[in-house]
Amino acid sequence: MISCREVIGLPSLAKLNIVAGRSGLDRLVRWVHFIDLPDVIPWVQGGELLIITGIGLNGDLDKLKDIVKGLIRKNLAGLIVNIGPYIKEIPAEVVSLAEQARFPIFELPWEVKIIEVTREICSHIVMKQTEERSIKDFLEQLLLFPLADPEVLIQRAAYFGYDLAKPHQVAILSPDLLNEFLQSKKVKDEKSLVAFKARFENIVRDTLRFDGRNVLQMQLADDIVLIMPYENQNAGGRKNSDILLVVFDRLAAEIPGLAVAAALGGKFESLHDARKSYLQATQVLRCFSKLKAAANPIYEYEKLGIYKLLFEIGSDKLALYYQEVIEPLNEYDRKNQMDLVNSLFVYFEEKCNAAKTAKRLFVHRNTLDYRLRKIEEITSRSLDDPYDRLTLQLGVIVGRQIANDIFSFD
Template sequence: MISCHEIINLPSLRKLTIVAGRSGLDRLVRWVHFLDLPDVIPWVQGGELLIITGIGLNGDISKLNDIVRGIIKKKLAGLIVNIGPYIKEVPQEVIALADQADFPIFELPWEVKIIEVTRELCSHIVMKQTEERSVKDFLEQLLLFPLADPEILIQRAAYYDYDLTKPHQVAIVSPTCLSEFLKAKKIKDEKSLVSFKMRFEQVVRQVLTRRGQKILHMLWGDDVVLLMPYENEQAGVNPNIIILEEVLEKFLIDIPDLAVTAGLGGRFESLQSARKSYLQAIKVLRFAELKTASKSIYAYEQLGIYKLLFEIEPEKLAMYYQEVIEPLNVYDCKHHMDMVSSLFVYFEENCNAAKTAKRLFVHRNTLDYRLKKIEEITGRSLDDPYDRLTLQLGVIVGKQLTSETGAHELRR
């Protein structure tokens, strides 16, 4: 889809003037409608760019206010008013209404032929839709399957003005606790779910459009996957993290009840390593699931010891967990206790007993009893650095193994 901002630069629309809703120029245009009925509301669905001359108003310009209020409610992309004998200018009260809703309204001079406008807009939309399908196709080839001929993908991307010869990294923007969100919003049927996913992708697209950056991206499952050029870091800050921060801020505004996390894979220079970066981004999101005190953006380079754990075969990790932590699980099941979770929180709080007791909502004496019991059951001392590290790795591995069942599928 194209944004309202893009249409200003089309040849037949150079005389187009925006008079309201400039802050909403990142709205996406699904299609174009030219309607001059007295009531256009029943004939639009949302996402359209509406063109009117005002002939259907029958000389009553005050009706324009009701039309704009209605199409804002219907979530149209914007409105083009053909200025001429029926509407000489957009009234100030309509401009104020549109500005308040960040709804773009444009004035088009009467001498510009509407047929030329609609033809060019529709052609441009179809062209963009073709580009989006092609982009998703070669992103799938690049990230999800063994790469056969990178030069072909580089040439295809260059056709749409994407330079894949530069260093890149893969990012994944993912909704967290999605099932709970869908349940709370009563999104149950397939149509509503598809609509939500399109809205999710649209938020990402709007940020990229507003920044004027060409970044390959696609909706994949519940997530948006991005192939982001890796520019030189400025003052030690990765520019892609700044972009992702803007994306997450946009989600806070547009879908405030939805928690969203972003994971960044490693930097790569050869396209043969693109899939590796994609899998790293998936692992980063799995790491985010392990964190109880989570943040919004994680990068593979910052995972520390987790990078090593993610490379170890799950079977070996399971054996380690069985040896170190399983005795605590047996005790928990037998005595209806929660020693393993208590130990995890204890390590998350850097072995600070006071903070751990507060997070667990237990008395300090209760926590002390649990810690002594943990030492007794495992045969390891929390005062000994080696034993403490062994137990800490054990609970980390346990969290990792648990997350495997709900992790993103690693496409082969």
């Protein structure tokens, strides 16, 4: 679907003037209708951009206010009023009503032919839907399946105006706790859910376009998947993480209360590695959405540090490592109702500061010292030895991640 913001950018609508509801220009236009009945409300369903001349009002402009109330109630995209002999101007009280509801109302000069307006809007909607389906099909081939002929895909991308011969990276934007958010907004039917997802996607697309970014985009389940150009920061290019923060700000303003996280896969210069970047972004998002490990909602594969290395090793080898290093401590905990593994994890999180660790665990310092000595005894590793300490630290990290099933690609 297209937004009202896109509609006012169409060539034949250059004379269209918005008089109310500018803050609602992101409303989505499902279709455009020209209806001039005295009561149009029973004939609209929601999502339409309605055009009227006012001939059905018989000069009674008070009815226009009632019509606008009804259109707002039925959640139309907006209203275009053909200014002329029947409605010479939009009454101030109608403008005020639309402003409060963020409902766009436009004035269209009488000399502009309505048939041309409806034809161009409908043609643009059909063209946009066709283009979005083609791009989604293209991205699914690129990211979800083994790549057969990269040159063909590069040519297809060029057809849509994208240069995939340059470095890119995959980004995924994912709404957090979406079901709870939808319930709070009383979104209960499939039609409302589709409209919400379309609005979410359009806000992302419009923000990136406003920022001057040429980005391939598709909706996959609840998420938005992007292929973003990887700019050379040394040459003054902006980081994609900074651009996504702009998108987050816009989403926060347009859809208050919706929490969104994002992940960036690694840079790829060959289309053969595009799927790898997508899988990296998917895995990073799954990892940190479960662990809630950072306040910043944008997670970058290239900045994962030790986690990046662990992702590359593979779940089978990591499981063996965990069994060898940490499982003996787990067995001791189970048999003796102790808390050695968690104590060791907290000890490392507190940078091996025993006083802070004891305070956080709510235990006496002597109790913690006993646990640490027991850990050394069971594992035959010294916490004073840098190599042994690193071995144990990696063990507890791997254990936490295996518990969350994040070290495997689907």
